[in-house]
Amino acid sequence: MDSVRYDGERRGNRVPIALKILIAGGFGAGKTTLVSALSEVRPLQTEEILTGAGIDTDDLSGVETKTTTTVAMDFGRITINEDLQLYLFGTPGQDRFWFLWDELAFGALGAVVLADTRRLADCFPSIDYFEQRGIPFVVGVNCFDDARRFSLEAVRRALDLDPDVPMVLCDARDRQSGKTVLISLVEHVARHRGEPVPTA
Ligand SMILES: Nc1nc2c(ncn2[C@@H]2O[C@H](COP(=O)(O)OP(=O)(O)OP(=O)(O)O)[C@@H](O)[C@H]2O)c(=O)[nH]1
Ligand SMILES: [Mg+2]
Numbered sequence: 001m002d003s004v005r006y007d008g009e010r011r012g013n014r015v016p017i018a019l020k021i022l023i024a025g026g027f028g029a030g031k032t033t034l035v036s037a038l039s040e041v042r043p044l045q046t047e048e049i050l051t052g053a054g055i056d057t058d059d060l061s062g063v064e065t066k067t068t069t070t071v072a073m074d075f076g077r078i079t080i081n082e083d084l085q086l087y088l089f090g091t092p093g094q095d096r097f098w099f100l101w102d103e104l105a106f107g108a109l110g111a112v113v114l115a116d117t118r119r120l121a122d123c124f125p126s127i128d129y130f131e132q133r134g135i136p137f138v139v140g141v142n143c144f145d146d147a148r149r150f151s152l153e154a155v156r157r158a159l160d161l162d163p164d165v166p167m168v169l170c171d172a173r174d175r176q177s178g179k180t181v182l183i184s185l186v187e188h189v190a191r192h193r194g195e196p197v198p199t200a
Contacts, residue, residue, distance in 0.1 A: 026122020
């Protein structure tokens with residue numbers, strides 16, 4: 001979280017700082033939906049149709065109505081002010097795309113792990129990934145209409161999360177709800193780095 005940059009030709013033009021944030025979580029947890037809801041530009045998506053060919057690898061239990069899946073990444077952008085932009089990268093949800101993760105995570109400020117309480121275990125690999133690399137993250141519990149409601153404390157216990165990892169209930173379809181998740185991430189990153197927590 002740096003100050004302003006200027007362009008290389010020293011014309012004094014301000015170049016906004018771009019911070020990279022990952023939106024991760026298990027298969028079908030709502031990553032693509034969240035990036036789309038938050039992005040001010042038409043999001044880049046890499047959705048492919050789920051076909052019978054994936055029957056042995058794609059576990060659709062709990063998300064039976066899902067028809068597509070991300071096969072590379074999602075990309076979206078948010079302008080905070082003239083000096084700061086957030087670049088959002090949604091990860092693919094399925095294990096067979098793990099080879100992309102190191103590229104996507106390179107230089108990331110932090111991450112949102114979306115959890116779907118119908119398939120909570122699916123977000124363990126994302127949590128492990130960020131914990132092992134010391135990348136600060138928050139957990140957004142995406143409240144699907146047909147999912148049983150659990151308290152955040154119950155979800156925290158089930159995920160065996162450190163007490164300092166923020167958790168937020170959210171609706172990935174809703175921009176305002178998504179912003180609340182991002183704000184909690186930015187505040188968490190600031191605390192993690194020992195920097196002053198930004199105020200809205
Ligand atoms: N009711 C409800 N549906 C949601 C919510 N978030 C996502 N969905 C729906 O759930 C389905 C899966 O969402 P995606 O955003 O594709 O999930 P994903 O995590 O990107 O999936 P993969 O990339 O395949 O891992 C879509 O049909 C969404 O419309 C939510 O908060 N509530
Ligand atoms: Mg997706």
